Amino acid sequence: MKLVFDHIDFTIVGHLQGLMEAEGIKTEIRNLGGSSAAGELPFTQVYPEIWVLNNGDEARAKAIVKDYRSAADAERPGPDWTCPVCKELVEGVFSECWNCGAPAP
Incomplete structure (x- = not known):
């Protein structure tokens, strides 16, 4: 083994x-x-x-x-992004804003 x-x-x-x-x-x-x-x-x-x-x-x-x-x-995540709706900073692994649910730009 x-x-x-x-x-x-x-x-x-x-x-x-x-x-x-x-x-x-x-x-x-x-x-x-x-x-x-x-x-x-x-x-x-x-x-x-x-x-x-x-x-x-x-x-x-x-x-x-x-x-x-x-x-x-x-398959590394993309860069962090700022939500276009609520302006919250979101980690690149997410495709939606954790705060308001808006999709990534």
Whole structure:
């Protein structure tokens, strides 16, 4: 077994596991409930982890992780913007004003 990925966000770990399983790579997630030990252990030791069961699948699994990260980097949010209606500053990840609901310009 080989560790191929860990992350604080289980949704990302679960998504990557699904991508790997869809490619026929058998995996196991460890530290699924590890967050309950946070504080007792360093937080980096309780991150959910993806392990491949067959060592020969390690390179393919890491390629899936690399492709996922590249795609995520390409989808970075736009710049922060000012609402044209209420003049509130809105972070670029939002397509609507959090204050009044107006769409981004």
